[in-house]
Amino acid sequence: MTEATLLVTLPFLAALAAAAHPRAAARWGGAATLANAVLAALLVQDVLADGAGATGIGGWTAPLGIALAADGLAALMVAMTALVGAGVALHAADWSLRAAADARRTRLRTGFWPLWLTTMGAMNALFLSGDLFNLYVAFEILGLTAVGLTALSGGRTALRAAFDYLGAGLAGSLLLLLGVALAYAAAGRVDLAVAGTLAGTVEGRIALALVLAGLAVKAALFPLHFWMPAAHASATPAASALLSALVVKAALYVALRLSLEAGAGAGTLRAALAAAGAAAMFWGAWHALRAERLKMLVAHSTVAQVGLMALALGLSEDGVPWQAAALLMLSHALAKAAMFLAVGRIAEELGHDRISGLNREDLRPGAAEFAFAIAAISLIGLPPSAGFVGKWLMMEGLIDGGAWPWVAVVLAGTALSAAYLARVVSRCLRGGPHVAPGARRPPWRTGDVAALGLAAAALALGLGSALPLALLERTLT
Amino acid sequence: MPVFDILTATGAVFCAAIALGARDRVAAIAGFLLMGLVVALAWVRLGAPDVALAEAAIGAGLTGALLLRGAARIGPLEPAAPPARALRASAALLALGLAGLLGWAFAGAGGASVYPALVRASLAESGVGNPVTAVLLNFRAWDTLLEVVVLAVALLLVAALAPPRIDPAPLGEMVLPFARVVVPVAVLLAGHLLWLGAEAPGGAFQAGAVLAGGAVALGLCGVLRPAERTGAALRIAGLAGPALFVLAAIATAALTGGLLDYPAAAAKTWILVIESALTLSIAATLFLLFLGSEGKSR
Numbered sequence: 001m002t003e004a005t006l007l008v009t010l011p012f013l014a015a016l017a018a019a020a021h022p023r024a025a026a027r028w029g030g031a032a033t034l035a036n037a038v039l040a041a042l043l044v045q046d047v048l049a050d051g052a053g054a055t056g057i058g059g060w061t062a063p064l065g066i067a068l069a070a071d072g073l074a075a076l077m078v079a080m081t082a083l084v085g086a087g088v089a090l091h092a093a094d095w096s097l098r099a100a101a102d103a104r105r106t107r108l109r110t111g112f113w114p115l116w117l118t119t120m121g122a123m124n125a126l127f128l129s130g131d132l133f134n135l136y137v138a139f140e141i142l143g144l145t146a147v148g149l150t151a152l153s154g155g156r157t158a159l160r161a162a163f164d165y166l167g168a169g170l171a172g173s174l175l176l177l178l179g180v181a182l183a184y185a186a187a188g189r190v191d192l193a194v195a196g197t198l199a200g201t202v203e204g205r206i207a208l209a210l211v212l213a214g215l216a217v218k219a220a221l222f223p224l225h226f227w228m229p230a231a232h233a234s235a236t237p238a239a240s241a242l243l244s245a246l247v248v249k250a251a252l253y254v255a256l257r258l259s260l261e262a263g264a265g266a267g268t269l270r271a272a273l274a275a276a277g278a279a280a281m282f283w284g285a286w287h288a289l290r291a292e293r294l295k296m297l298v299a300h301s302t303v304a305q306v307g308l309m310a311l312a313l314g315l316s317e318d319g320v321p322w323q324a325a326a327l328l329m330l331s332h333a334l335a336k337a338a339m340f341l342a343v344g345r346i347a348e349e350l351g352h353d354r355i356s357g358l359n360r361e362d363l364r365p366g367a368a369e370f371a372f373a374i375a376a377i378s379l380i381g382l383p384p385s386a387g388f389v390g391k392w393l394m395m396e397g398l399i400d401g402g403a404w405p406w407v408a409v410v411l412a413g414t415a416l417s418a419a420y421l422a423r424v425v426s427r428c429l430r431g432g433p434h435v436a437p438g439a440r441r442p443p444w445r446t447g448d449v450a451a452l453g454l455a456a457a458a459l460a461l462g463l464g465s466a467l468p469l470a471l472l473e474r475t476l477t
Numbered sequence: 478m479p480v481f482d483i484l485t486a487t488g489a490v491f492c493a494a495i496a497l498g499a500r501d502r503v504a505a506i507a508g509f510l511l512m513g514l515v516v517a518l519a520w521v522r523l524g525a526p527d528v529a530l531a532e533a534a535i536g537a538g539l540t541g542a543l544l545l546r547g548a549a550r551i552g553p554l555e556p557a558a559p560p561a562r563a564l565r566a567s568a569a570l571l572a573l574g575l576a577g578l579l580g581w582a583f584a585g586a587g588g589a590s591v592y593p594a595l596v597r598a599s600l601a602e603s604g605v606g607n608p609v610t611a612v613l614l615n616f617r618a619w620d621t622l623l624e625v626v627v628l629a630v631a632l633l634l635v636a637a638l639a640p641p642r643i644d645p646a647p648l649g650e651m652v653l654p655f656a657r658v659v660v661p662v663a664v665l666l667a668g669h670l671l672w673l674g675a676e677a678p679g680g681a682f683q684a685g686a687v688l689a690g691g692a693v694a695l696g697l698c699g700v701l702r703p704a705e706r707t708g709a710a711l712r713i714a715g716l717a718g719p720a721l722f723v724l725a726a727i728a729t730a731a732l733t734g735g736l737l738d739y740p741a742a743a744a745k746t747w748i749l750v751i752e753s754a755l756t757l758s759i760a761a762t763l764f765l766l767f768l769g770s771e772g773k774s775r
C-alpha cells in the first residue's frame with residue numbers, strides 16, 4: 001500500500017512546490033507526472049500479484065475512519081490517469097518551452113502545472129477512496145482545478161465558459177452533498193459500503209438519486225451537459241484533453257462504483273442512467289454533425305461518448321457486464337486526449353479550427369491528422385482498438401440477453417459517431433490533385449509524439465485488453 | 478425555547494429572502510451577513526458550538542468582507558431582464574416539489590448514526606479531548622487535508638486569474654483607533670481558539686479566520702499594504718500550511734506505516750503543530766483572497 005499512500009500525497013506536494021516556485025513549475029510538473037506514472041505501474045503490478053488491498057487512513061477502520069482501497073477497478077483508473085497525464089504533460093512541456101519567449105504567456109505557462117498536479121492528486125485520491133463524504137471533498141478540489149484549467153487561456157469566451165462551469169459544478173456539488181447528507185440520515189454512516197443498505201429503503205434510494213444527479217452534472221450527462229461543450233472547446237489543448245479525457249471520468253467512476261455496491265436495489269436508477277445515456281448519444285452526435293468548429297465537434301462527441309458509457313452502466317440488468325463500461329472509459333480517455341491534442345496542433349498550423357477550411361492546397365496533412373484518425377478508430381469502436389473491445393463486450397451481453405432494441409440504439413450511435421468523425425478524417429485523407437505539388441508538411445513537434453502515442457495506446461490496448469480485464473477481475477464488489 | 482427556535486428559523490429565511498430579493502447590492506450582502514449570524518445562533522441552539530464559531534467567523538464575517546469588496550470592484554451593471562413569468566413559476570414549482578420531497582425523505586430517514594458511539598470509544602486514543610477536533614484532525618484527518626488543498630487551489634486561482642489589484646485609499650485616521658483595539662484582540666483570540674481547540678470548541682479554521690479579520694483591519698487602515706515582496710511572502714505562508722500537512726502525512730506513513738497514523742502517545746503534539754501551521758496559512762490565504770491578488774497593483 002506504499003504506492004497508494006504516495007499516489008495521494010506526492011502530487012499535492014509537487015503542486016504546492018510548483019506554485020511556490022513558478023520558475024521551475026514545468027520541472028516540478030514533469031518530475032511529479034513521471035513519478036506518478038511509475039507509482040501507478042507499481043500499484044497495478046501489486047494488485048495483479050496480491051489482489052485488492054485496503055487500509056484505514058490514520059489506523060482507524062471504516063466507518064469511523066476513511067478506507068484507502070486499491071482494487072482492480074481503482075488501479076485501472078489510476079493507471080489511466082497516469083498514462084493520459086504523461087501524454088498531456090509531454091505536450092504541455094513542449095508548449096511551455098516554445099512559449100517561454102512570450103512574456104504574455106507566463107501566467108498560462110506557470111499556472112498550468114500546479115492545477116494539473118492538484119487534479120492528478122485529487123483523481124488518485126478519488127479512485128482510491130472508500131468513503132462517500134471523502135469523495136465529495138475530492139470532487140471539490142477537482143471542480144475548482146477544472147474551472148482554473150478552463151479559464152487559463154484567459155480569453156473572454158474562456159472566462160465566460162469557466163464561470164458557467166463554476167456555476168454548474170457548484171450546483172452538482174450541492175446535489176452531491178445533499179445526497180450524502182440524506183444518505184447519512186437514512187443509514188447513519190457514510191462509507192461506500194453503505195450503498196447496499198441505501199438501495200433497500202425509499203429514503204436511501206432518493207439519496208442515491210441525488211448523488212447520481214450531482215454526478216450527472218459533473219460528468220456532463222444529457223440533459224445536464226449544457227455547460228460542457230463551451231468549457232471544453234475554449235480551453236487550451238492540454239487543458240481540454242485533461243478535462244474531456246479525465247475529469248468527466250471521475251464522476252462516471254463513482255457512478256460505476258455506487259452501482260456495483262448498490263447491487264440489484266438500484267435498478268430504477270440504472271434505468272434512468274440508460275435513458276439519459278441513449279438520449280445523450282443522439283443529442284451529442286446531432287450537434288457534432290452540425291458543428292462548424294473542430295473543437296466543438298470533439299467536445300460534442302464527448303457528450304455522445306459519455307452517453308454511451310452511461311448506457312453501458314445502466315444496462316447491466318440487460319446483460320451488459322460492468323467491465324464494458326470500465327473499458328469504454330479507459331479507451332475514451334486515451335483516444336479523446338489524443339484527439340484534443342491533435343486538434344490543438346491542427347488549429348495551430350492552420351491558424352483556425354473551422355472544419356470547412358481543413359483541406360487546404362498548400363498544406364499536407366501531418367502527424368496530428370494521423371493521430372486524429374487513429375483516435376477516431378478507437379472512438380467509433382473499430383477493431384482492434386480498446387473501444388472495440390468495450391463495445392464488443394456490451395453488444396455480446398445485449399445479444400445474449402435478447403435486448404434487441406438496445407442493440408439497435410448502440411449500432412445507431414456507432415454509425416452516427418462514424419459519420420461525424422468522418423467529416424474530419426475524410427478531409428484529411430484527400431490527396432492527389434487536391435494538394436498542390438509544392439505543398440509543405442507541418443514540422444514535427446515533441447507534442448505530436450504525445451498525441452500519436454496516446455492514440456496508438458488506445459489502438460494497442462485492444463490487442464492487449466487481457467491486461468485490463470485481468471485487473472478488473474480483482475475488483476471488490 | 479420553542480419561541481427562540483421559531484424566531485431563528487423564520488429569521489434565517491427572512492434574511493435569505495432579503496439577500497435574494499434586495500435590488501441594492503449592499504443591502505443584499507447585508508441580508509446575507511445577517512443570515513450568517515442567525516444561522517450561527519441556530520448552530521449554538523443545535524449544540525454545535527464549533528460549527529457556530531466557524532459560521533460566524535467565515536460564513537458571516539470574512540465572506541461578507543469578500544462580497545463587499547467584490548461588489549465594490551464590479552462597478553455598476555445593467556440590470557438583466559427578469560425571466561419570463563412562466564419560467565419563474567415553473568422554477569418555483571420545481572423547487573417547492575424538491576423541497577417537499579427532501580423534507581419528507583429527511584423526516585422519514587431513521588438511520589441511527591454509528592459515529593457518536595465510535596467517537597466516544599476512541600476519543601481517549603485520539604490525543605485530544607474535543608470530539609470535533611478528534612474527528613477533524615485524527616479520525617478523518619484525510620478529509621481535512623483535502624479541504625485545505627481546496628483552499629490552496631482557491632488561492633492559486635485568484636493569483637492566476639485576478640486582474641491587477643486596486644488599492645482603495647487607506648481609511649487611515651478613521652480606522653486607526655478601531656484597529657488599535659481590534660488587531661491585538663484578534664491575535665489573542667486566535668491563539669486562544671487554537672490552543673482551546675484541543676479540549677473545547679475552537680480550532681485552526683476559526684482561529685485562522687479571526688486572525689485574517691485582524692489582518693483585514695490592518696489592510697483597511699493602510700498599515701498592511703502588500704507590495705510585491707510581502708505579497709509573495711503571504712503567498713508562501715498560504716501554501717506552507719498545506720505543504721506541512723502533506724509532509725506530516727508522509728512522515729507518519731514513514732514512521733508508523735499508516736497514512737496520518739500519528740505515533741502512539743504523541744498524537745497531541747502532531748495535531749497541535751499541524752493546527753498551528755494551518756492557522757497561519759488559513760489567515761494568510763483568506764487575507765490574500767480579500768485583497769484579490771498579491772503583488773502588482775494598478
